[in-house]
Amino acid sequence: MVDNKKLQGEIKKILGRNDVKHVICYSKGTYGFQTTPYFVSKKDDIEKIIFSPLCVNNLSLYVKFDEGTEKIGIVVKGCDSRSLVQMIQEKLIPREKLIIVGIPCNGVIDPKKVRQKIPEELENIDVVEKNDKFIFKRDGKKQKIPKRELVFDKCLVCEYPTPIIYDILVGEKINPLGKDEYKQVKDLESKSLDEKWKFWEKQFSQCIRCYACRNVCPACYCKECMAEQLNPQWLRRSVNLSENTVWNVMHAFHLAGRCTDCGECERVCPMDIPLMLLNKKVEKDVRELFDYLAGVDVDEKPLLAMFKPDDPEEDIK
Amino acid sequence: MSDPYQPWPATIETIIEEVPGERAIKTFKLRFKDKKIHNSFSFKPGQCVMISLFGVGECMFAISSSPTQKDYIEVSVMRHGKVTSALHEIQPGDTIGIRGPYGNHFDIESWTGKDMVFVGGGIGQAPLRSIINYMIDNRDKYGKIDIIYGARTRRDLCYKNELFELEKRKDINTQLSIDKEEDGWTRFVGFVPNNLLRIKPSPKNAIAITCGPPIMIKFVIENLIKLGFSDDQIFTTLEMRMKCGIGKCGRCNIGNLYVCKDGPVFSYKQLKNIKGER
Amino acid sequence: MSPTQELVIDKNKIPQFIKQTLSSYIVLGPVKNNNLVSFKQITNSKEITMDFTNSKVPPKSLYFPQTETLFRFTKDKDIEIETPKNDGKTLVFGIRPCDAKSLKLLDQVFSGEYEDSLFLSRRKNTTLVGLTCNSPSVNCFCTSVGGNPDDTTGLDVLLTDIGDKYFVELLTQKGKNLVESFNEFKPAKNEDKKKKTVISRKARESIQRIVKTEKIEQILNEIFENKYWGEISRKCLGCGICTFLCPTCHCFDIQDETAGKKGARIRIWDSCMYPEYSMQASGYNPRPAQMNRMRNRVYHKFNYFPKNQHVFGCVGCGRCIDECPVNVDIIEIINKAREVKNE
Numbered sequence: 001m002v003d004n005k006k007l008q009g010e011i012k013k014i015l016g017r018n019d020v021k022h023v024i025c026y027s028k029g030t031y032g033f034q035t036t037p038y039f040v041s042k043k044d045d046i047e048k049i050i051f052s053p054l055c056v057n058n059l060s061l062y063v064k065f066d067e068g069t070e071k072i073g074i075v076v077k078g079c080d081s082r083s084l085v086q087m088i089q090e091k092l093i094p095r096e097k098l099i100i101v102g103i104p105c106n107g108v109i110d111p112k113k114v115r116q117k118i119p120e121e122l123e124n125i126d127v128v129e130k131n132d133k134f135i136f137k138r139d140g141k142k143q144k145i146p147k148r149e150l151v152f153d154k155c156l157v158c159e160y161p162t163p164i165i166y167d168i169l170v171g172e173k174i175n176p177l178g179k180d181e182y183k184q185v186k187d188l189e190s191k192s193l194d195e196k197w198k199f200w201e202k203q204f205s206q207c208i209r210c211y212a213c214r215n216v217c218p219a220c221y222c223k224e225c226m227a228e229q230l231n232p233q234w235l236r237r238s239v240n241l242s243e244n245t246v247w248n249v250m251h252a253f254h255l256a257g258r259c260t261d262c263g264e265c266e267r268v269c270p271m272d273i274p275l276m277l278l279n280k281k282v283e284k285d286v287r288e289l290f291d292y293l294a295g296v297d298v299d300e301k302p303l304l305a306m307f308k309p310d311d312p313e314e315d316i317k
Numbered sequence: 318m319s320d321p322y323q324p325w326p327a328t329i330e331t332i333i334e335e336v337p338g339e340r341a342i343k344t345f346k347l348r349f350k351d352k353k354i355h356n357s358f359s360f361k362p363g364q365c366v367m368i369s370l371f372g373v374g375e376c377m378f379a380i381s382s383s384p385t386q387k388d389y390i391e392v393s394v395m396r397h398g399k400v401t402s403a404l405h406e407i408q409p410g411d412t413i414g415i416r417g418p419y420g421n422h423f424d425i426e427s428w429t430g431k432d433m434v435f436v437g438g439g440i441g442q443a444p445l446r447s448i449i450n451y452m453i454d455n456r457d458k459y460g461k462i463d464i465i466y467g468a469r470t471r472r473d474l475c476y477k478n479e480l481f482e483l484e485k486r487k488d489i490n491t492q493l494s495i496d497k498e499e500d501g502w503t504r505f506v507g508f509v510p511n512n513l514l515r516i517k518p519s520p521k522n523a524i525a526i527t528c529g530p531p532i533m534i535k536f537v538i539e540n541l542i543k544l545g546f547s548d549d550q551i552f553t554t555l556e557m558r559m560k561c562g563i564g565k566c567g568r569c570n571i572g573n574l575y576v577c578k579d580g581p582v583f584s585y586k587q588l589k590n591i592k593g594e595r
Numbered sequence: 596m597s598p599t600q601e602l603v604i605d606k607n608k609i610p611q612f613i614k615q616t617l618s619s620y621i622v623l624g625p626v627k628n629n630n631l632v633s634f635k636q637i638t639n640s641k642e643i644t645m646d647f648t649n650s651k652v653p654p655k656s657l658y659f660p661q662t663e664t665l666f667r668f669t670k671d672k673d674i675e676i677e678t679p680k681n682d683g684k685t686l687v688f689g690i691r692p693c694d695a696k697s698l699k700l701l702d703q704v705f706s707g708e709y710e711d712s713l714f715l716s717r718r719k720n721t722t723l724v725g726l727t728c729n730s731p732s733v734n735c736f737c738t739s740v741g742g743n744p745d746d747t748t749g750l751d752v753l754l755t756d757i758g759d760k761y762f763v764e765l766l767t768q769k770g771k772n773l774v775e776s777f778n779e780f781k782p783a784k785n786e787d788k789k790k791k792t793v794i795s796r797k798a799r800e801s802i803q804r805i806v807k808t809e810k811i812e813q814i815l816n817e818i819f820e821n822k823y824w825g826e827i828s829r830k831c832l833g834c835g836i837c838t839f840l841c842p843t844c845h846c847f848d849i850q851d852e853t854a855g856k857k858g859a860r861i862r863i864w865d866s867c868m869y870p871e872y873s874m875q876a877s878g879y880n881p882r883p884a885q886m887n888r889m890r891n892r893v894y895h896k897f898n899y900f901p902k903n904q905h906v907f908g909c910v911g912c913g914r915c916i917d918e919c920p921v922n923v924d925i926i927e928i929i930n931k932a933r934e935v936k937n938e
Contacts, residue, residue: 030926032733036921036922037830037921057920061832112630120732121733208652211834211835211869215832230398236850237848237850237863239662264920267920268836270651271651272629320666320712322666326676371668371670372668373851374849531879560847560848561847561849564709566847566848566849570891570895573903592898593891593894594891595881
């Protein structure tokens with residue numbers, strides 16, 4: 001559990017500096033299980049800053065378009081810090097620009113899962129971690145639910161719960177919560193081509209091309225996305241199975257070796273498309289082919305901008 | 318219900334290269350293929366049409382010819398993006414689509430007897446040409462006419478030949494300018510808003526219409542006010558990205574007004590009060 | 596409009612009723628797929644669910660599809676244009692009052708000086724059977740924008756779940772035509788009517804989120820230049836979910852798509868939250884920042900649309916609040932805007 005007062009104190013210290021524009025953190029949302037990104041600067045209310053198991057957003061995406069020269073403070077969980085590592089590797093943002101408040105995380109609650117178990121009401125719900133359960137308090141009543149049933153799938157196999165880079169750590173370091181065996185990817189890999197196609201056909205038919213997956217992704221920062229380009233036009237604007245497939249597969253390929261598994265794309269998708277399944281397949285292939293995982297080593301070069309002597313390509317041998 | 322999105326086929330009769338090279342402008346003389354449509358098509362100066370290049374797209378252009386010209390309608394196109402670049406490649410005899418006319422128009426009826434001041438820049442002269450030519454064809458209905466027009470360079474001047482001819486007329490005051498000095502240019506050198514201040518047209522019983530790049534419009538309006546023009550004596554035609562042209566796709570709005578439907582002609586009095594970006 | 600007739604029908608007779616309608620209508624209803632409900636064409640009454648809050652994608656998609664062909668063309672020596680054909684008689688089952696109201700708002704947009712025949716002919720050919728919201732969800736606020744969980748605006752028939760029966764209100768001739776051939780509809784008794792009244796009242800009272808809309812158009816006029824809009828739009832991703840899932844959003848793009856000599860001019864949903872939406876070919880963008888775009892959206896719903904059409908451009912369905920990835924909340928935005936004015 002994170003001590004909110006301690007977190008607020010650390011952020012206050014950061015804001016006390018004269019070279020910081022703002023700190024990006026979390027505050028309570030407007031209803032039920034919601035939390036929301038909160039941009040806090042000197043004149044804003046520190047007491048609104050929170051961290052709870054409902055803080056699901058990956059705040060690092062807000063760093064990608066910041067063009068100012070002032071420093072930015074940012075609160076990150078383990079998975080979020082990997083996005084920052086990837087951005088630093090790609091030289092999108094210099095390390096010195098960031099003041100990173102790291103929060104070792106035991107898993108955050110998947111809103112889609114919790115809404116199945118507890119009815120959503122207007123009042124913000126209180127949730128604390130106790131051992132392997134979450135305790136929800138509302139109207140004086142308590143409800144205990146095992147963590148395993150509520151956290152994101154990614155949290156169950158999280159290998160980096162402690163932020164990889166940070167300037168301040170709020171909380172004790174945590175050991176890996178699991179090991180990623182790519183179980184769901186392997187299940188799908190074992191199916192026939194026909195079955196695989198039928199699965200994805202059903203999923204991509206639902207896509208409404210809102211591009212939320214792209215906008216929320218910390219690794220997507222092209223000034224003009226391939227999907228928007230008109231000269232030449234790579235992707236028709238028509239929303240149908242063919243174009244939707246192009247979009248989703250193209251997106252996954254553009255993230256090859258860059259996706260850090262934060263899972264935000266899948267969380268935000270209004271049509272419940274299992275986007276992480278696609279991204280994790282590419283991630284697994286990259287790991288097997290190049291022994292590379294994105295966003296874990298800030299000194300490593302990005303996969304597609306470097307080579308290793310034992311890479312399988314013919315032109316390297 | 319007829320389909321408002323379907324264009325009528327039209328032929329390109331002639332193409333005039335107004336400005337070659339960079340920032341190219343071409344004027345297209347168009348005729349509807351169907352004679353009945355051609356004869357029944359009527360518009361007022363200031364109105365626009367959607368020009369379709371089938372397979373490429375559609376763009377809204379001001380009709381730059383006067384409605385007194387019955388044989389064809391003219392649009393002037395500056396090469397900028399996907400559709401305008403493709404338009405610059407077509408040849409006389411090719412087929413395009415036209416739908417319209419759309420938008421409101423200059424109030425040519427209530428402005429009879431008034432002195433007219435036209436302030437144009439670059440391709441912005443296109444909608445102004447429609448009303449200028451209309452007034453020339455009905456010259457005795459209107460008072461003084463001042464045409465203040467400029468472009469970046471001599472090459473960028475649109476409707477060069479027509480304007481040089483107009484300069485010779487005694488009943489029209491044509492004042493041309495270019496932004497920077499050039500060999501052989503003896504007229505005013507400087508920005509159009511400054512030329513306006515130099516010429517000092519009188520606001521008495523006058524209407525001023527301006528069209529050009531957004532920044533030019535801003536300064537022209539400022540200077541017109543300095544010269545004593547009131548908000549409802551100043552008019553402009555605005556441009557926004559457009560798709561449907563009939564006020565349904567939403568994108569061309571300035572506040573609660575749609576440029577395609579409630580414009581493109583706006584008085585400065587209107588614009589001052591709208592809560593919206595332009 | 597003919598006077599309302601009040602009937603009841605046993606719930607277990609509904610599947611039979613739907614089966615009968617299938618023979619003379621194209622029937623569209625709420626279909627559940629995992630947890631996602633959407634309005635789809637059905638061929639079997641079992642496919643429909645009546646146990647849902649609302650569809651993810653609003654039923655505007657049935658009249659104003661996300662992708663629609665305006666006309667086809669063939670580029671040979673000449674251009675041949677082909678107009679798309681209309682659908683047949685359609686029945687939409689289970690539409691919520693807020694969504695039915697949104698269709699009336701869209702009617703205003705798509706008619707007028709230029710009539711959008713694609714949209715309007717589909718609307719003319721449709722009969723709408725609505726379903727009262729017995730349990731509005733957390734973010735519903737229809738009552739703040741002139742609606743109600745049992746509002747009849749735009750509907751031909753309204754069903755209210757009163758236990759083992761549906762209370763049935765016939766609102767138009769189309770509604771009457773729909774039910775008269777099925778003899779399981781019986782006149783409503785006083786106790787049925789009482790149940791309906793109680794349920795409607797409870798539903799209304801259960802709506803907790805209120806948007807203070809009094810004089811909001813005026814207030815927005817006064818705070819257009821306020822830095823408030825920059826503050827509330829900082830976290831906005833500009834993703835487009837709110838606009839695509841909004842039942843009253845109607846912005847669209849038009850593009851030509853070709854394959855060889857044949858092609859089509861199509862229209863697709865577009866979003867004012869994207870920068871390209873208002874980007875001009877010259878590179879000038881009147882709404883260059885998220886602040887401009889967010890402000891434009893809020894104003895469109897609560898200032899511009901009311902100025903033009905004299906009603907709010909929002910029906911209070913709450914989808915934008917439910918689905919926003921970063922909790923941009925229109926209720927909070929409007930209520931706080933009032934406070935900004937007083938600063």
